[in-house]
Amino acid sequence: MPANRRSGLVTDPIPYASLGVEVLNPDVSAAEFAQGWRAMPLRYRLQMWLVIPFVMVMQFFGGTRRLLSPEIEMSDLPSATDERYADHEFTEHAERAFGGERDERLLAALSELIGTRSAERIDVAVVYGAGHVPAIVRGLFELHGYRPRAAEWLTVLER
Template sequence: MQIIEHSIIGTRSAVLRLRRPGSQLQFVLFPMLHVASPEFYAAVAQRLRQCDLLIVEGIGGRSVLTWAITLTYRVLPANKRSGLVADNIKYRSLGVELINPDVTTAEFAQGWRAVPLRYRLLMWCVIPIVAVAQFLGSTRRLLSPEVELNDLPSAKDEMYSDDEFTGHFERTFGGDRDERVLATLSELIRTRSSERIDVAVVYGAGHVPAIVRGLADRHGYRPRTAEWLTVLNA
């Protein structure tokens, strides 16, 4: 199942609706990208207003570490010719109840310190290079096959799955945070399954495969419909 699709017309994100028999509660997954066209974020915001509850990604608080890491994508909108903007949705102003189950900066920093020093130093060295490449590459990154994402691991993912470097960073940036959001969704299923509500899960596209698998394996939720939103036209 495709989550982010690349084609000759551009890049699209699949909004997934998950249901299970015997439950009134439905999940609507919004695979997000850190930068996109303004029209993409406007379309997402419009659909979020129609939901009953928002589960939104976002590390709580500010730190030098998160500032440096997010620099790798914040530089893209700085290139005005790209037409890109960073996620500009004011989630708490949409008039919908919101829960943010993500880690705090302190918790994220704790996970970061668990990464061996040599890998952390390598990351600090790579960040400026990636930022410059992103700025110069502008829209090419979002309009390349590299952005494609499926619910199953790609051949490239499987190739690096046993790599120590990759494993450490997957736990820091993904695994622990994925478990946090899945715990929140599990609690909603336990307490509100009898309610006919749409729960929007607004998380980075990279988290969506784990969320889809977790809801399927633990609770029997399956994607039933998908709506494509254009991230960027070619």
């Protein structure tokens, strides 16, 4: 889409296999994502399909820049907005379809690492989008009692 090309976002095909470290990829396949999408009630899928044309039109009028502006942030701490929408059925289904299975698989892979390599001093990098961080942090706390002490965020976009 031309608007996306103007945004300055690029893909970075990192050659993970050539990094010389173990790489795990606990992500879902396209077929598994499609299965999760179909599990969402039809009325919510229809709502998503009805919104997509408006989102695409917004892309042509600076929507990407607004979406990626400094005012948009991701936090792993609960907010008033999270509380307000926490019980909304649509939000629950959308989060499940777009992140739930991915987050669960990542947490399972991290738990496996904790179980098998926790005696070693190793660095673990999680290459996922910021939208997954709250679930990961919450999951590591609930499953293993881990609390963040420090974090390093990689800025993928500067204006």
